[in-house]
Amino acid sequence: MKKTILMFITAAIMAACTSHTAQNAWVKVEGNKFIDPQGNEIVFRGLCFSDPVKLVSDGQWNERYFAEAADWGANVVRFAVHPTNLNMMGWDATFEAMDKGVEWAKQHGMYVIMDWHSIGNLKDAKFTNQMYDTDLEETFKFWRTVAQRYADEPTVALYELYNEPTVTGPDTGECTWEEWKGIQEQIIDTIRVYNPNAICLCAGFNWAYDLTPVATAPVDRPNIAYVSHPYPMKRSEPWEEQWEADFGFVADTYPVICTEIGFCLENELGAHIPVISTDVYGHHITEYFEKKGISFTVWCFDTSWSPTLIEDWNFTPTTQGRFFKDYLQRKGAGTKK
Numbered sequence: 001m002k003k004t005i006l007m008f009i010t011a012a013i014m015a016a017c018t019s020h021t022a023q024n025a026w027v028k029v030e031g032n033k034f035i036d037p038q039g040n041e042i043v044f045r046g047l048c049f050s051d052p053v054k055l056v057s058d059g060q061w062n063e064r065y066f067a068e069a070a071d072w073g074a075n076v077v078r079f080a081v082h083p084t085n086l087n088m089m090g091w092d093a094t095f096e097a098m099d100k101g102v103e104w105a106k107q108h109g110m111y112v113i114m115d116w117h118s119i120g121n122l123k124d125a126k127f128t129n130q131m132y133d134t135d136l137e138e139t140f141k142f143w144r145t146v147a148q149r150y151a152d153e154p155t156v157a158l159y160e161l162y163n164e165p166t167v168t169g170p171d172t173g174e175c176t177w178e179e180w181k182g183i184q185e186q187i188i189d190t191i192r193v194y195n196p197n198a199i200c201l202c203a204g205f206n207w208a209y210d211l212t213p214v215a216t217a218p219v220d221r222p223n224i225a226y227v228s229h230p231y232p233m234k235r236s237e238p239w240e241e242q243w244e245a246d247f248g249f250v251a252d253t254y255p256v257i258c259t260e261i262g263f264c265l266e267n268e269l270g271a272h273i274p275v276i277s278t279d280v281y282g283h284h285i286t287e288y289f290e291k292k293g294i295s296f297t298v299w300c301f302d303t304s305w306s307p308t309l310i311e312d313w314n315f316t317p318t319t320q321g322r323f324f325k326d327y328l329q330r331k332g333a334g335t336k337k
Contacts, residue, residue: 025037025154026154026157026197026198027042027111027154027157027158027199028197028199028223029199029222029223029224029225029254029255031253032251032252032253032254032255032256032293033255033293034199034225034255034295037154041293042075043293043294043295044075044076044111044158044257044295044296044297045073045074045075045076045295045296045297045327045328045331046069046074046075046076046077046078046110046111046296046297046298046328047069047072047074047077047078047297047298047301047309048077048078048080048259048260048297048298048299048300048301049065049069049077049078049079049080049300049301049302050080050300050301050302050304050305051080051081051082051085051117052079052080052081052085052094052097052098052101053082053085053086053088053089053094053097054085054302054305055302056089056097058313060313061097061100061101062104063104063107065104065301066101066104066105066107066108066110067104067108068315069108069110069301070108070109070110072324072325072328072329073325073327073328073329073330073331073332074110074297074328075109075110075111076110076111076112076113076157076158076295076297077105077110077111077112077113077297077301078112078113078115078160078259078297079098079101079112079113079114079115080115080117080163081094081098081114081115081116081117081142082117082118082131082132083116083117083118083131083132083133083134083138083142084130084131084132084133085131086142091145095145095149098114099149102150102153102155102156105155106155110155111155111156111157111158112155112156112157112158113157113158113159113160113201113257113259113297114146114150114156114158114159114160115160115163115259116134116139116142116143116160116161116162116163117132117163118132118133118134118139118162118163118164119132119163119164119166119207120132120164120165120166120172121165121166121167121172121173121174121175122134122135122136122139122162122165122175122180122183123136123173123175123179123180123183124172124173124174124175126171126172126173127172128166128169128172136183139162139187140186140187140190143159143161143187143190143191144190144191144193144194146159146191147159147190147191147192147193147194147195147198148194148195150195150198151194151195154197156198157198157199158198158199158201158225158257159191159198159199159200159201160201160203160227160259161184161187161188161200161201161202161203162184162187162203163203163208164203164207164208164229165180165203165204165205165207165208166205166206166207166208167205168205168206168207175205177204177205177213177217178217180205181213181217181219181220184200184202184219185219185220185221187200188200188219188221188224189221196223197223198223199223199224199225199255200221200223200224200225201224201225201226201227201257201259202219202224202225202226202227203226203227203228203229204226204227204228204247206234207229208227208228208229208259208260209228209229209230209231209234209246209247210228210246210247211226211228211246211247211250211256212245212246212247214226214250214254215249215250218253218254224254225254225255225256225257226247226250226254226255226256226257227256227257227258227259228246228247228256228258229258229259229260229261230243230246230247230258230261230285231260231261231262231263231274231275232263232274232275232276232277232281232285233273233274233275233276233277234246234274239281239284239285239288240284240288243288248288248292248294251292251293251294255295256292256294256295257294257295257296257297258289258294258295258296258297259296259297260297260298260299261285261296261297261298261299262275262298262299262300262307262309262320262324263275263276263277263278263279263281263282263307263319263320264276264277264306264307264308264318264319264320265278265319268306268307268308268318268319269304269306269308269318270304270305270306270307270308271306271307272306275306275307278319279319279320279323282320282323282324282327286327298320298324307320308320308321309321309324309325
């Protein structure tokens, strides 16, 4: 009997140690794969959180929110940090709130993507909405702060340098890929001074959809991955050949994580171009990701930022919420089998 109890206690301790290992060592890039601390390929599948400051204001930035994300099957969550919200609440208060979020994510076995959530042309400081207003100086300050603060925190594994670069549309200025590539490399160099381990996520133009320049001029830094946001209306059906040409080919050489995907029906809250579709898109995009080994996070685990995953703060799923909750729960922790 004593031997049985001892074996049970030993097994429990080993299980507990295993569950925390992912938080005590860094995920890294090997070839076109993310590798977890145990040496296994990990596919990140998770949820985009709305802005931490918004969630604090809504009274929803709490352990319950993170527990629900884990219950949905997420192994990663994305903190969308908007520059104007950061300044409104204050840097100290915002980072203190994010510290709590990192601890809650760790508690529930999830990694964190830290996302500098602006849209527009960072080089010329021209943005699509006032909430995204920032500049190069503030951007470098943000990443210095993140890299220093979380230098010893492997839970914050992924640094998304800039949410959606674009020079498409009115009043967004001009920026070439070479210029944007150089800016990203400078940001990475700044991060590496304080944290050589974090994986830096690099986006292309067209609201972070287009990665075609990577074919001839990739970002020249190690331990990076690429980002795309392939919402359903970025291309018309059939999608797969166009996805492959626009961003999917990159996954043959580098890790790719699509940090925003999602859809909503035409009559649902916040329906707008480019997100209107049905679960047909959900089936196609997840099957394509499985084929290519592409990671992703779904926008948005919020009741008002569309396409929404939940209808209320009881976490009742929307149409896309039902689809992705079922998918994530079936896929489990994300280690590739």
